[in-house]
Amino acid sequence: MIKDNNASGKWDADYRWGGDRWDLGGPTPVFQRLLAQGQFLPGRVAILGAGRGYDAREFARHGFEVTAVDFSASAVREMEKLAEPEALVRVLQHDLFTLPSELDHTFDYVQEYVCYCAIDPTRRGEFADLVARLLKPGGVYISLAFPLAFPHQGPPFRVSVPELLDLLGERGFKLVTREWPPDSIRPRKGNEELLIFRKVSN
Ligand SMILES: C[S@@+](CC[C@H](N)C(=O)[O-])C[C@H]1O[C@@H](n2cnc3c(N)ncnc32)[C@H](O)[C@@H]1O
Numbered sequence: 001m002i003k004d005n006n007a008s009g010k011w012d013a014d015y016r017w018g019g020d021r022w023d024l025g026g027p028t029p030v031f032q033r034l035l036a037q038g039q040f041l042p043g044r045v046a047i048l049g050a051g052r053g054y055d056a057r058e059f060a061r062h063g064f065e066v067t068a069v070d071f072s073a074s075a076v077r078e079m080e081k082l083a084e085p086e087a088l089v090r091v092l093q094h095d096l097f098t099l100p101s102e103l104d105h106t107f108d109y110v111q112e113y114v115c116y117c118a119i120d121p122t123r124r125g126e127f128a129d130l131v132a133r134l135l136k137p138g139g140v141y142i143s144l145a146f147p148l149a150f151p152h153q154g155p156p157f158r159v160s161v162p163e164l165l166d167l168l169g170e171r172g173f174k175l176v177t178r179e180w181p182p183d184s185i186r187p188r189k190g191n192e193e194l195l196i197f198r199k200v201s202n
Contacts, residue, residue, distance in 0.1 A: 005155050006120055008071040008095070015074035022114050022156070023051060027058035029183040030144055030194060031113075035062040040142075043108030046134050048096055049115025053079030053089065059111070060089045067107070071095045097126055104133045111142040116164075117156035128167040135199045141173060144181070146192035161193060172201035 004010055014020050034040065035058060042063035047056045050068035052075055060066045066089045070076055076093040083089040092099075096115075110131050119127055131141050143164070150158040165175060177196035184192055 005118060006123070008073070011070075011072040011118075012074045015072055015078070020051075024054065024185065027054045028113055028144065029185065030181045031055050031058055031111075031142075033181075033183055035059065040064075040109060040140070044106060045109040045111055046103070046107045048110060048112045048130075049118060050079060050091075051075050051114075053082050053091070055111065055113060056089050056091075057082055057084065060084075064088070064109075066090065067092060067103075069094055069096060069099065096130055097123070099130070099134070101133075105136050107134045107139060108136060109140050109142060110134050113144045114146055114156065116143065117146060117150075117154065117159050119155075119157075121154075121157045124163070124167060128171055131168070132171040132173070132199065132202075137199060137202065139199045140176075141168065141197040141199070143195045143197075144192055145195050146188055148191050148193065161195070164195065168197050172199055173197040174200045 044065045045059050047066060047068045050056045050070045053068050056066045056068035056079065068079055068089055069092045071094060073093060076091055079091050083091065116127060135141065145159045145161060145164060147156055148159055148161065150156055174197060175195065176198050177194065179194040181194050
């Protein structure tokens, strides 16, 4: 049977049967460091494909107003359990590609980790359109691009940094930071790059 990774059912099933080997069980050390260092001023952030929401909660702990989006009912249930009552996490169970237009240009930041690589590669242009439409002018896109190498048919689908630079460049983004994170988790070290873009024109 071919699993349709464009459909929430595939992801839901993975969460339920424990096929969620991407899940770190806690916030991503790279984002923990950036937030602890105050690299980003608090603002409104959309976390795309937020999974169980550890990073969403981490941003909220640092004073961000967080909208965490995922279309898997299981992931959303877990996220709602994890969100501390005082944390400003708004959990949206929704397909990223059909988010309502009321959200357009309302975010200071968009963040993704292990979400872009989960999307069918034929939809990467649509994904870049989504990032562009969610962000306010001058907004920032934070991507921990993983995996840069992956020998098998995805998901995860291998991420090409040159392709990502082109897709975002065509939509008015400028790359402002590129880093091989020193604190990537060991199995992902050298296989992920932190890329931070600013939306400089529409
Ligand atoms: C590989 S998991 C990563 C989850 C989380 N970012 C993490 O690192 O633990 C990919 C997530 O993206 C979600 N996802 C994939 N395609 C989506 C779509 N079109 N709309 C909303 N969520 C989507 C899946 O449900 C899943 O939770």
